[in-house]
Amino acid sequence: MKTMQAHEWMINYTRQTEWIDRRGIFLWIAFYTGGLGGGLYLVSLFFNSLWGMFLSWLIIAVIKGGAHFIYLGRPLRFWRMVTRPGSSWLSRGIIFVLSFVVLAGAQMAFTYWMPGTAGEIIFKVLAGIAALAVSVYTGFILNTVKGVPFWNSSLLPLLFVSYGVMSGFGLAIVIALSGGDVNLATSETWSRWLLIFNTLLVVIYLLAAANREATGKQSVMEQMRGHLAPVFWAGIVALGIVVPAVLAVFSYIVGEIATALLVTGVACEIIGGLSLRYCILKAGAYKPLVARTS
Amino acid sequence: MVVDLTVCSRCYACVAACRVEHFLPMGMSWPKLVALETNDDHPIVSTYSVRCNQCQDAPCVEVCPTGATRQRPDGIIVIDQDKCVGCRYCVVACPYQNRTFLSKDKDRGFFPGKIHTDFEKAGKELYPHQVGTTEKCNFCAERIDAGLAKGLKPGIDREATPACVNTCPARALTFGDLDDPDSEVSRLIRERKGFQLHPEYGTDPSIYFIDGKIGCSDKPADDIKAEKAGVAGK
Amino acid sequence: MPEQKIVKTTCKGCHGGCGVLVTVVDGTITHIEGNPDTPTKGTMCSKGLSSIQHINHPDRLKYPLKRTGKRGEGKWQRISWDEALDTIAARMKESQEKYGKSSVAVSQGTGRGYNEYTHRFARSIGTANIITPGYVCHSPRLGLYGLVTGYGRLYCDYHGWGGEFPKTQISWAKQLEISSADSEMAVWFLNSLRHVKNLIVIDPRETTLSSRATLWLQIRPGTDAALALAMINVIINEGLWDRDFVANWTYGFDRLKERVQEYTPERAAEITWLKAEDIIKAARLFAIDTPGCIQFGSSLERQANCGQTLRAVICLLGVTGNIERPGSMMSWIPPASGLREEFFTEIPITDEMRKGIVGSETYRMGAARTAHSDTVIKQLLEGNSVVKVWFSVGGQQIIHLANTKEVMRALMNLESLFHVDQFMGPMAEHADIVLPAAHFLEIDDIYDMHPRFMVEAINKVVDPPGEAWPDNKIFNELGKRLVPQYWFDNVEIMLDYQLKKSGLTWKEFSAKGVLARMGKEQTYYKYKTDYWRKGGGFPTPTGKFEFFSTVLENLGYDALPYFQEPGESPVSTPELAKEYPLVLSTGYRQPFYFLSQYRNIPWLRSFQKDPVVQIHPETGKKYGIEDGDWAWIETPRGRIKQKTRLFPGIHPGVVMATANCFYPEEPGPLHGMLKSNPNVLTSNDHCDPMYGSPDLTALLCKVYKAEDGK
Ligand SMILES: Nc1nc2c(c(=O)[nH]1)N[C@H]1C(S)=C(S)[C@@H](COP(=O)(O)OP(=O)(O)OC[C@H]3O[C@@H](n4cnc5c(=O)[nH]c(N)nc54)[C@H](O)[C@@H]3O)O[C@H]1N2
Ligand SMILES: Nc1nc2c(c(=O)[nH]1)N[C@H]1C(S)=C(S)[C@@H](COP(=O)(O)OP(=O)(O)OC[C@H]3O[C@@H](n4cnc5c(=O)[nH]c(N)nc54)[C@H](O)[C@@H]3O)O[C@H]1N2
Ligand code: SF4
Ligand code: SF4
Numbered sequence A: 001m002k003t004m005q006a007h008e009w010m011i012n013y014t015r016q017t018e019w020i021d022r023r024g025i026f027l028w029i030a031f032y033t034g035g036l037g038g039g040l041y042l043v044s045l046f047f048n049s050l051w052g053m054f055l056s057w058l059i060i061a062v063i064k065g066g067a068h069f070i071y072l073g074r075p076l077r078f079w080r081m082v083t084r085p086g087s088s089w090l091s092r093g094i095i096f097v098l099s100f101v102v103l104a105g106a107q108m109a110f111t112y113w114m115p116g117t118a119g120e121i122i123f124k125v126l127a128g129i130a131a132l133a134v135s136v137y138t139g140f141i142l143n144t145v146k147g148v149p150f151w152n153s154s155l156l157p158l159l160f161v162s163y164g165v166m167s168g169f170g171l172a173i174v175i176a177l178s179g180g181d182v183n184l185a186t187s188e189t190w191s192r193w194l195l196i197f198n199t200l201l202v203v204i205y206l207l208a209a210a211n212r213e214a215t216g217k218q219s220v221m222e223q224m225r226g227h228l229a230p231v232f233w234a235g236i237v238a239l240g241i242v243v244p245a246v247l248a249v250f251s252y253i254v255g256e257i258a259t260a261l262l263v264t265g266v267a268c269e270i271i272g273g274l275s276l277r278y279c280i281l282k283a284g285a286y287k288p289l290v291a292r293t294s
Numbered sequence B: 001m002v003v004d005l006t007v008c009s010r011c012y013a014c015v016a017a018c019r020v021e022h023f024l025p026m027g028m029s030w031p032k033l034v035a036l037e038t039n040d041d042h043p044i045v046s047t048y049s050v051r052c053n054q055c056q057d058a059p060c061v062e063v064c065p066t067g068a069t070r071q072r073p074d075g076i077i078v079i080d081q082d083k084c085v086g087c088r089y090c091v092v093a094c095p096y097q098n099r100t101f102l103s104k105d106k107d108r109g110f111f112p113g114k115i116h117t118d119f120e121k122a123g124k125e126l127y128p129h130q131v132g133t134t135e136k137c138n139f140c141a142e143r144i145d146a147g148l149a150k151g152l153k154p155g156i157d158r159e160a161t162p163a164c165v166n167t168c169p170a171r172a173l174t175f176g177d178l179d180d181p182d183s184e185v186s187r188l189i190r191e192r193k194g195f196q197l198h199p200e201y202g203t204d205p206s207i208y209f210i211d212g213k214i215g216c217s218d219k220p221a222d223d224i225k226a227e228k229a230g231v232a233g234k
Numbered sequence C: 001m002p003e004q005k006i007v008k009t010t011c012k013g014c015h016g017g018c019g020v021l022v023t024v025v026d027g028t029i030t031h032i033e034g035n036p037d038t039p040t041k042g043t044m045c046s047k048g049l050s051s052i053q054h055i056n057h058p059d060r061l062k063y064p065l066k067r068t069g070k071r072g073e074g075k076w077q078r079i080s081w082d083e084a085l086d087t088i089a090a091r092m093k094e095s096q097e098k099y100g101k102s103s104v105a106v107s108q109g110t111g112r113g114y115n116e117y118t119h120r121f122a123r124s125i126g127t128a129n130i131i132t133p134g135y136v137c138h139s140p141r142l143g144l145y146g147l148v149t150g151y152g153r154l155y156c157d158y159h160g161w162g163g164e165f166p167k168t169q170i171s172w173a174k175q176l177e178i179s180s181a182d183s184e185m186a187v188w189f190l191n192s193l194r195h196v197k198n199l200i201v202i203d204p205r206e207t208t209l210s211s212r213a214t215l216w217l218q219i220r221p222g223t224d225a226a227l228a229l230a231m232i233n234v235i236i237n238e239g240l241w242d243r244d245f246v247a248n249w250t251y252g253f254d255r256l257k258e259r260v261q262e263y264t265p266e267r268a269a270e271i272t273w274l275k276a277e278d279i280i281k282a283a284r285l286f287a288i289d290t291p292g293c294i295q296f297g298s299s300l301e302r303q304a305n306c307g308q309t310l311r312a313v314i315c316l317l318g319v320t321g322n323i324e325r326p327g328s329m330m331s332w333i334p335p336a337s338g339l340r341e342e343f344f345t346e347i348p349i350t351d352e353m354r355k356g357i358v359g360s361e362t363y364r365m366g367a368a369r370t371a372h373s374d375t376v377i378k379q380l381l382e383g384n385s386v387v388k389v390w391f392s393v394g395g396q397q398i399i400h401l402a403n404t405k406e407v408m409r410a411l412m413n414l415e416s417l418f419h420v421d422q423f424m425g426p427m428a429e430h431a432d433i434v435l436p437a438a439h440f441l442e443i444d445d446i447y448d449m450h451p452r453f454m455v456e457a458i459n460k461v462v463d464p465p466g467e468a469w470p471d472n473k474i475f476n477e478l479g480k481r482l483v484p485q486y487w488f489d490n491v492e493i494m495l496d497y498q499l500k501k502s503g504l505t506w507k508e509f510s511a512k513g514v515l516a517r518m519g520k521e522q523t524y525y526k527y528k529t530d531y532w533r534k535g536g537g538f539p540t541p542t543g544k545f546e547f548f549s550t551v552l553e554n555l556g557y558d559a560l561p562y563f564q565e566p567g568e569s570p571v572s573t574p575e576l577a578k579e580y581p582l583v584l585s586t587g588y589r590q591p592f593y594f595l596s597q598y599r600n601i602p603w604l605r606s607f608q609k610d611p612v613v614q615i616h617p618e619t620g621k622k623y624g625i626e627d628g629d630w631a632w633i634e635t636p637r638g639r640i641k642q643k644t645r646l647f648p649g650i651h652p653g654v655v656m657a658t659a660n661c662f663y664p665e666e667p668g669p670l671h672g673m674l675k676s677n678p679n680v681l682t683s684n685d686h687c688d689p690m691y692g693s694p695d696l697t698a699l700l701c702k703v704y705k706a707e708d709g710k
């Protein structure tokens, strides 16, 4: 460590650490799986895939919920977190998650036992809204943090949802390949379009962030050239964009490609999504409390 | 509270006083000193004694999902340790980085692996800290309340005034009622151009900083080349 | 219902002086804060507040220990107090019979409220070989003020008791804002800044105050005399001197005038690396905007030309008439109890004792009442040492004297070394017997420090750990074994005795807390009254403020101040400067440490883990050192490493290293003492002719990055 002592804190670029370092990885997982689970549920609605719905329910209820729970300093007081939806996006988020778990559970029951009933439709709509909310709220959580310019972007919620949906289509491909109730070709097409859309979004997001004060630029530089560069270039760019894109172009030209390659592409997309959340959390830096001029 | 950068000598007394007052575990510090040594045409050595700004429009209150963090009627932002779930949203959301999550490793004793001192043992009774919750400066709310109950005036009577303010040998810290235009804090802010850190966040901090030149320190000194740090802009 | 009480006492976490309130619940300290009803108004610093961690420290010494292995081997055996004191007394007696009384030396660290006992004890057993860091700390200024005011104490009037505060203040080589109680308390000084018109800071480093001062003179270390003489030159040649004071109350003005002619601002600018116009400006501000005062710092005393440097600065006070005027330099009248010094001065130094003082022939100002430490060290190395038995209290000479490696070897040559301390530091590790001392929260004593207008009660709050004893009890019990006629039945009677002039008993005084002479009870312009001399005047041989010092003339020194290059400098040793191009200064007190103390106190250590060296960014770039790097600092005596702070506020040609540091957590006997302590670098070969002070603040060095990182 080059830093000399506590008192130099906050005259330079300081990263937020609480939500990524050490136990903070649970929060990262929770954030990512929210997007993934929500996205997959929406995709599953589109295909009316019960497998997909069930998988997304598991992701949200077990992985996301569990990660959140483990992360808390005082997990047994968990229930208190729903008491401030009026102002806190975290309260809202937890309510979304809980509603989703209940609504999607009911919806699946309907779909399984009473398909086609009005109940199924209603719960599909409600759970769909909840799933959208689950995948979007983490974007708002970050977006409203004033001290971290890198996050002050209204693109963030959109980015999170659209990455979620893309990964959802990815998982749908896997479901299709394992003989599930999903149309492979449609999934692939959507996946491709979303990949292009998301790539554009990421570029716009980074460009905008780089122009958002010195600190925003620092956050971007940190990813391009700093400690985060390996994650950024290997995770987001190479695995998350280039490999799926090459595979997409390849399969577009060839028409059909090997299952293993498709699965690889999906895995890469998921790594890309995880890397994106990781970078966004890790590069989030505060504006110096007190600025040192050059 | 008003912090005078003109005379603060980076002595750390405020930090130590808070640790004594609140029996803080080794990994915890509510106030902090931010040292600035700039290199413009003329170097300026400044020390910002910072602590929770008790923002009037506090993001930490807004984001707290449990209501553990709340604003008291007198404006002080407090955390109810019994309600906090330790989600750290407030830690991330405080743009001034004034909150600390008390993790197990921060709850260190004075002499790890050795005895607990009598003082630490007493602290566990008198001022228990809950691991897994978030903490910050509370403007010595306990002291203020006890003082007020005795009919004393915060900022004037020592027993109703924060520990760090009382101990500061430079008298760099002034405490008082911002709503009272005649209070010393209001006068200092008015006459010496008090500024808040990062007003552009719209949080309306209750801590103001003043700077000046020695020799005319009771007047605003325009020619002092001190950093107008933490002010809106770049 | 738990029993709660609040004890009023006085902190001596540094030199001491802050009034303190300690809350005790059922015998446990639960709170500490300043006492608002004392002159320090309820303020306290981080060191005093951290006393709470200090007293319960698991590494405190609890029992007397006897060395069982070789010296410095770290093998100890617990013994009883009786055995310890009997052994020490016997060895002292033996040595005094065999080699003479002066063969026993008594040493202490800086003033920590035990000065009275070390000096009385030494004198009572017939030796004046008292080893103290005074000659680099505070004594030279007292001695040289003494040539003017007789009783040797001049302090800045930060109090405004005479109706006026200083209008111009010079902070000369001083950080009073954090070094409380060395001169006056920080809280008084900082308060006086609200009334000052001009603040002039003379320091090679920028500080908070110099950033905001009227004038900051970034001087080359060790050249302060040239600056002072040039300021006098400007004041005299521009006719700005205080006509009335100079004409009526001074001696030797014309000769001073003649002397300063060679120190033109231009020449001084060259010597000091300052601008001539700034020197002129400083002189004018100080002469015109009166009253003014000069806060001396001990960096002026840690120079091998300190005697004449201080003389020059004192003459600057004289030409501007800044003596005894409200808002200038004052010698405060002590409280009713008198000075605690009387407790030791009542045992006079006999001719025999004087003859036995080591270094007295060479350093006639410094080694008149105390020994010259570096000569003691040299004698021990050369095997012709007068001192054979060394009784050490508090201070760690092994760390704080110049040229550590020589000091270490010298201590091995002692017949006996005894040390009293609270922790097992490097000095204790080299002793034959170590005695455990109590902390100030565990003792009853009387406190008085530099400004001397008050005495305060140190009241016991809790019991010491194990069998630790207060220093005053240790001296009394040892004294009783050797010279009972000078010592007392118990400590309380001894304290009563010290207070006898005040008419108070210890019990009464202890309840009262403070005995002070403040406000209207102080007398200004004492030289215009019969205070010092019937009909007015100063208590000097001429009855005047002596620009030309008749005392110094008689002792064979130059009676007028002059500038002398430091022993090592780009000017005096240009060849050496080729290899060691940077000026090294050491000192630079840290607010949360006190000399080598407190690196084992967790709260205080958390503020700065490793000793920091300040280097200018350009200099750092030149030598490949970045902020936060460990850097080697090397002189012909050796090298140490400290952590680099690239600091634009230091002169590019100067390197400032933190002094007196070791690492208590590292293994004994040295506890990392050679890793970062600048005295590994300092030289004891070149000392001030009057006081024998070595150059600690002006040497030559080179710096480079420590590649291994730690
Ligand atoms: N907190 C704290 N307080 C202390 C101490 C402590 O260790 N910690 N130590 C106590 C003791 S024993 C003493 S003697 C005093 C010492 O107290 P000070 O006299 O204040 O000692 P320093 O801080 O070492 O040096 C003061 C200033 O002198 C500057 N300086 C260095 N060399 C020169 C020079 O050649 N010329 C000039 N003009 N300036 C120079 C340094 O940059 C520094 O800013 O403090 C006492 N008080
Ligand atoms: N290079 C360089 N060397 C310097 C200086 C410098 O600036 N640069 N400064 C010089 C100056 S001004 C000084 S004053 C000296 C300081 O040197 P010292 O006064 O010797 O200071 P320390 O080395 O800290 O030693 C203090 C010791 O006393 C112990 N102690 C503290 N309080 C008590 C007590 O109440 N009772 C007893 N029995 N022990 C106690 C502490 O535990 C510690 O071991 O260093 C000098 N040396
Ligand atoms: S106590 Fe006062 S002078 Fe010391 S660091 Fe704190 S604010 Fe600054
Ligand atoms: S400074 Fe931070 S913790 Fe304090 S009130 Fe403002 S936002 Fe909340």
Ligand code: SF4
Pocket: B063, B064, B065, B066, B067, B068, B069, B079, B083, B084, B085, B086, B087, B088, B089, B090, B091, B133, B134
């Ligand atoms: S950590 Fe505690 S105080 Fe902070 S937002 Fe969460 S529940 Fe509220």
Ligand code: SF4
Pocket: B017, B018, B021, B030, B031, B051, B136, B137, B138, B139, B140, B141, B162, B163, B164, B165
């Ligand atoms: S106001 Fe009280 S709680 Fe806040 S920093 Fe000061 S001493 Fe600590």
Ligand code: SF4
Pocket: C011, C012, C013, C014, C015, C016, C017, C018, C043, C044, C045, C046, C047, C048, C049, C180, C181
């Ligand atoms: S300045 Fe000295 S006396 Fe005052 S609290 Fe600090 S250590 Fe104690």
Ligand SMILES: [Mo]
Pocket: C110, C133, C136, C137, C138, C298
């Ligand atoms: Mo000293």
